[in-house]
Amino acid sequence: MLLERLRPAVLRGTFHVYELSALVTAARYVVESAPADVPAESLDHLRQLLDDYDRQVQDLPAAAAEPTGGSPAP
Numbered sequence: 381m382l383l384e385r386l387r388p389a390v391l392r393g394t395f396h397v398y399e400l401s402a403l404v405t406a407a408r409y410v411v412e413s414a415p416a417d418v419p420a421e422s423l424d425h426l427r428q429l430l431d432d433y434d435r436q437v438q439d440l441p442a443a444a445a446e447p448t449g450g451s452p453a454p
Contacts, residue, residue, distance in 0.1 A: 381393065381394070381395050404433060407429065410426060411426050
């Protein structure tokens with residue numbers, strides 16, 4: 381994972397697919413089984429983020445196969 385600060389409140393993240401998958405899975409788990417002490421506003425923000433993520437993933441072109449023997453980019 382690589383995080384870069386573009387502006388004070390804007391970050392750019394570069395993730396390996398499994399890293400992003402872990403974060404999205406955790407967010408879905410929280411939304412679906414949130415304890416009572418999780419604020420409704422936080423759940424709404426997570427739902428919006430997941431909706432945006434789902435839309436973006438649908439628009440991604442198919443991934444090209446990685447060459448064998450190489451390590452994934454950070």
